[in-house]
Amino acid sequence: MDLVKLTSVMRRLALEAGDKIMEIYNSPDFEVKTKSDESPVTEADEAADALISAGLRAEFPDVALVTEEQADSHDQNVSTFLIVDPLDGTKEFVKRRGDFTVNIAYVMDGSPVRGVVYAPAKDRLFYTDAGGNAVEEMGPFDKETVGETKPIRVSTPDNNALLVVASKSHRDQATDDYINKYNVADSKSAGSSLKFCLVATGEADLYPRVGRTMEWDTAAGHAVLVGAGGDVVRFDDHQPLRYGKETFANPFFIAYAPGVDLKEA
Structure with a gap:
């Protein structure tokens, strides 16, 4: 290529x-x-x-x-x-x-x-x-x-005062329950793949997604975030989120700036 x-x-x-x-x-x-x-x-x-x-x-x-x-x-x-x-x-x-x-x-x-x-x-x-x-x-x-x-570059997160972004249209109790495991200074909502970009620019430290997504929803934002020093892992075991899966469906995931102390699901 x-x-x-x-x-x-x-x-x-x-x-x-x-x-x-x-x-x-x-x-x-x-x-x-x-x-x-x-x-x-x-x-x-x-x-x-x-x-x-x-x-x-x-x-x-x-x-x-x-x-x-x-x-x-x-x-x-x-x-x-x-x-x-x-x-x-x-x-x-x-x-x-x-x-x-x-x-x-x-x-x-x-x-x-x-x-x-x-x-x-x-x-x-x-x-x-x-x-x-x-x-x-x-x-x-x-x-x-x-x-x-x-x-653009991810933040150096403060685990005592994290900045969190979550889905605007798909936020639910499961998402809030997971966010509540962290010490959050500010939480905002955003739509679409912009959430990855807000982590990539340091405007947020953490974006958990406890809900259905497809690979076309996430691949571009994932690439931008990795290019800014961030990462995306599976929600269940914190292993890398991979692409080319059957039906192109994603598991739940967490996008974050390294340094965030990731909590268990």
């Missing part, structure tokens, strides 16, 4: 998809349908997926592609692949709350090694550079020319 080319292509496609998403987001109305798993899907999900998928297949025709909105791509048995969630946080999109992202990642041998997370309504763009280091690019964004970037 040409990682310089990959970085450029993923960044450009995320920005192009973001433009398409915001065009629909800012329209007076848009159609919301329900998928077989009862989750919502909009024309923005579908338009962004078509754009990103076509772009990745054109540039990397020999690399397997898994994308949320194409069910036939979920039948693959692969450990190295591109994986896409064209609009992560559809519930936030539908409610016009802004906490939604475009996620594109490259998984190699079961580990997400490169990724881009773009939050178009918040003008925040995070990605791994060609060397695998995580950066945040400052807007306004140009699809062809990279603007000013700054390296």
